[in-house]
Amino acid sequence: MNPSRINWLLSLMLLFVASEAGILVHKVDLLIYNDLQNGTFLTIHCKSKQDDLGVHLLAYRDYFEVKFRPNMFGTTLFYCSMQWDATRHWFDIYTSERDTCTYCSWNVRPDGPCLMESDKSKNSTTCYHWN
Numbered sequence: 561m562n563p564s565r566i567n568w569l570l571s572l573m574l575l576f577v578a579s580e581a582g583i584l585v586h587k588v589d590l591l592i593y594n595d596l597q598n599g600t601f602l603t604i605h606c607k608s609k610q611d612d613l614g615v616h617l618l619a620y621r622d623y624f625e626v627k628f629r630p631n632m633f634g635t636t637l638f639y640c641s642m643q644w645d646a647t648r649h650w651f652d653i654y655t656s657e658r659d660t661c662t663y664c665s666w667n668v669r670p671d672g673p674c675l676m677e678s679d680k681s682k683n684s685t686t687c688y689h690w691n
Contacts, residue, residue, distance in 0.1 A: 586662050590626045590654055594618040595667035595674075596644055602668055606640040606653060613638075630656050642668055649690045 594602040598620045606613040606626070616624045630636035638654040651673055652658075653666060661677040674687040 587627065587629050588654065588659075588661070589663050590628070590638070591623045591665045592618075592625075592640065592653065593623045593665065593667045594620050595669045596620065597670070600644050603643045604640050604668075606638055608636070608638045642673075651688070651690075 592604060592606075594600070596602055600620060602618045603615060604618065604624060605615045606624070613624075613626060618624060626638070628636075628638075634656040636654065636656045637652060640651055640653045642649050642651065647670075653673070654664065659675070659677075661675070663677070665676040667674045667676065669687075672687055672689040674685055677684050677686070
């Protein structure tokens with residue numbers, strides 16, 4: 561076999577192993593909490609381009625958790641529909657372009673979701689309003 565082809569295959573294999581080991585891409589722990597009024601149930605349905613995470617019914621202060629590793633191209637996207645009473649919204653719950661957290665905790669509130677980021681270097685809260 562051609563030496564340059566062997567080097568290319570070895571490089572590709574090393575990249576794959578490093579990616580799977582989390583050396584190149586961090587692991588994300590994403591939680592979505594129902595922070596609506598007490599007694600209000602939240603129905604969420606989250607998806608990515610490759611995965612449908614199913615429909616989940618959350619009581620007040622219950623949460624849904626997803627653990628994943630963003631792709632190394634920086635294009636990972638998870639979006640969710642959120643419904644309670646007669647209200648329904650869609651929101652990009654994780655996008656590699658916006659989110660850098662390894663522990664991302666979302667509180668779904670009547671006026672919009674709030675992200676509580678908790679990493680080694682920072683702790684912050686960012687709230688968004690529904691469109």
